[in-house]
Amino acid sequence: MGQIQIKHQEKLKKLVEEDMLNPxxxxxxxxxxxKTVLWQWLNKNADVVKTLALKDLSIYxxxxxxxxxxxxxxxxxxxFKFHILLDTYFPYSPIRIxxxxxxxFLKWPHVEPNGLLCLPAENNNGIEEKIYKNLFNAIELIENCQNSEQFREKEFQDEFISYWNHSTGSVQINSLLDISNTTxxxxxxxxxxxxxxxGESIEQIESWLKHEGFDFNLxxxxxxxxxFLHKPPIPPFPQKPINFIKALAKNSNNITELLAKIPFNESALIVLGAKTANSGTGLIAVELSAQSINGFRRKKLYRDRINLLLRKKRGFLNRKNIQRLDAQWVHGRDQNExxxxxxxxxxxxxxxxxxxxxxAxxxxxxxxxxxxLIDHDTLVPANVGRHALGVNSVGxxxxxxxxREIRKKYPHIQTIxxxxxxxxxxxxxKSDVFNNNSLIISCMGEWTAEGQLSDWQDSLMTPHPIIYGWLDENGTASHAVAIVNQSISLKCIINENGIxxxxxxxxxKGGLMQTEPACGTSFQPYGPLDVVHAEALITRVAIEFLTNKISSSTHYVYAGSTSKIKDAKGEWSTEHLKYRPIGFEGAFEYEKSLLSKCQICEQCKKI
Structure with a gap:
């Protein structure tokens, strides 16, 4: 052990020397x-100040x-006796105490191994203010831990996952469980x-694994x-199955009854949820080892009481890390209403x-x-620079x-x-594909297709909400037109020629369309940054409609800067200038909510 410690100190000494040569x-x-300012403040305000040797630093x-x-x-x-510690990123990193x-460690909250304190981040200006506030927080934490069992319990509970995982090098477990169901x-x-x-079901697990490209073996x-636990667990955590099972009986509903139904000769994974007062809901896990079947009949099914008794008396437990991959966590950390x-x-x-x-x-x-998803085209190289897919999908x-890409990135999606x-x-x-949709989004960019889609929408007896999205010439503006009822038609906004x-x-000259050296290959020269504004606008309108924040037809526009349209040899129309603030030349977004019938299109004439 002594040789290992000497080698570690020599390595640290070399690293420190190299750092000191760093400009x-x-x-x-x-x-x-x-560092000099900090040292001077410590000498002025502390009773004792001693420089730490390399062996003192090495313990961290x-x-x-x-x-x-x-x-x-x-x-x-x-x-109070403290170590004041600096890393290579100081003064941009916090002063550690x-x-x-x-x-x-694991007796008081916010105390890491070797006494390192986890203190609130301070944004004070100046080194002197930072060290003063850090020491103040450190002393306040210590006194609270010394004097208040209630404080210790509350702080442990608020961050129970950190303490549970701190004390074990366990294997990662991924969870698809619906924690809104506390049963x-x-x-x-x-x-x-x-x-x-x-997961909640075999079907859920199979779907997730297949989306991720895994082979599923039932x-x-x-x-x-x-x-669910009634209260988050706090240290010291149970070390033996008997203590753990007793704690479960006191701090949960029916978990021990379920545990009794798992044969004692099989390992048992128990996932536990707990809700904190300030930090939301967290998950932890415990695995109880399988028990030897020696002395018992292999094929015999033992009563629940025997299973549970053997769990208590034999074997060992391992605390496990668990990572949430359920939709509630991935899409908003339980905050997405x-x-x-x-x-x-x-x-x-x-x-x-x-x-x-x-x-999409x-x-x-x-x-x-x-x-x-509906699209009849293949990806060509010229699309890649502004497309969600890459060159591996060309052709x-x-x-x-x-x-395939969406399924792999978001494997918990239900159907795609x-x-x-x-x-x-x-x-x-297959006309049923167009039935029972919450929303249709059209980004086809071709009037021949979208004109017919609008005719279909106008012909329906019941509304089929559609959002039509596109970019103006050279990506200077983006549009999201939501036709959600039959009070208005897309034809009231766009004429029979798609304008x-x-x-x-x-x-x-029609917006300076560009062409390739081939027949029928004209295109609009907009780039990925222009697409970002358009897709954000269209997606946001879609999300607001799906979450009942939009109930009437409307037209949203994102307009780029005046310098961009001038560079492209265009100008803002009189219609646009009604919405652009006087003297403002930057990018902005606005809504044309007061849509009215044009009294010209076939739909208006029909009505």
Whole structure:
């Protein structure tokens, strides 16, 4: 052990010497001048100040503090001994403080190994203010821990996951469990050499694994238990099964009854949820080892009481880390109030090009549970610079590749389908695809297709909400038109030639369309940053509609800067200038909520 410690100190000494040759840490650097200010303040205000030797710094291991001091401070009540520690990022990193009077790791909250204190981040200006406030917080924490059992319990409970995981090098478990359901219940576990996955049903686990590209083998699925604790656990944690099971009986509902049903010769994984007063809900896990079957009949089913008794008397337990991958956590850390509506929503996306692909990806990322993609085109290299897909998808159908990519990125999505055809072909062959959708989003960018879609929408007896999205010439403006009822038609906004009746922009030569050296290859020269604004606008309008924040037809516009449209040889229209603040030349967004019938289109004439 002595040789190992010497080698570690020599390595640390070498690293410190190398750091001191670093111009960021050398004489006159921010590190050097700030360290001097700190040292002077300590000498002025502490009772004792001693520079820490390398062996003192080495105990903190990977924190790699390169210098520090031992100080003693006496208050009216007691004397405190601290280490003041600096790393290579100081003064831009916090000053760390370790309490050196006794070892209170897992006895007091916010105390890490070797006495390092986890203190609130301070944004005070100046080194002197920072060290003063840090020491004040350190002394306040120590006195609260010394004097108040209620304080210790509350602080442990608020961050119970950190303390549970701190004391074990356990294997990662991933959870798909719905923690809004606090009922104690049996759950399902899939595991291989890499990780464990726990879920509510075999079907849920199979879907998630297949989306991620794993082979699913039903024979390796086992059962475990999920339950909620009345109060978050605090140290010292149970070390033996008997103590753990007794704690469960007092602090939960029916978990021990479920545990009794798992044969004692099988390991039992128990996932536990607990709600804190200030920090939301957290998950922890425990695995109880399988018990030897020696002396028992292998095929005999033993009574629940025997199973539980043997669990208490034999074996051992392991605390486990668990990582939440359920939709509630991934899509908003339990704070997304509209998530349930989004998960139940069914959205049909028409057009998976540069705009539609980004919108579909963002919908999945926002938590929409059911998405259908329609696009008949393949990806070409020139699309890649502004598309959600990369070069590995060139030559393949956009809708199929986008489905694969979304499924892999967001494997908890409930359903995602794709059709490599035009929307008219899909409608002719399988019209039910267009029924029972919460919303249709059209990003096709072709009036021949969207004009017919608008005719179809106008012909329906009951409303089928559609959001039409596109970019203006050269990406200077973006549009999201939500036609959610039959009070107005898209034709009231766009004429029979696919041109806005009241355009935002004015162009010479049709907006300076660009062409490739081939027939029928004209395109608008907008880039990925222009698409970002458009997809954010369209997705936001979609999310607001799906969460009942939009109930009437409306038209949102994102307009870029005046300098951008001038560079593209265009100008803002009189219609646009009604909304642009006088003298303002930057980018902004606005809503045209007072949509009115044009009295010109066929839909208006029909009514």
């Amino acid at each position: 960021l840490l050398s004489s006159g650097s921010a590190f050097d001048t700030s 291991g990977n924190n790699r503090f390169i210098c520090g001091w031992m100080i003693v401070i006496t208050t009216s009540n007691q004397t 370790a309490y050196k009077t006794n070892d209170f 104690s219940r049996l759950i399902y576990i899939w595991s291989d050499s890499k990780f464990k996955l726990v 024979s390796i699925v086992t059962t475990g238990i999920f339950g 509209g998530l349930k509506a989004l998960q139940n929503a069914k959205v049909l996306v028409l057009g998976c090009g540069s705009l539609g692909s980004q919108v 990806m963002r919908l999945a990322q926002s938590g929409v549970g059911n998405i259908t 393949k159908f956009k809708s199929t590749e986008l489905k 389908k794709s059709y490599c055809k035009t929307w008219q072909q899909v409608y002719t062959e 806005l009746r009241n355009p935002e922009t004015i162009w010479e």
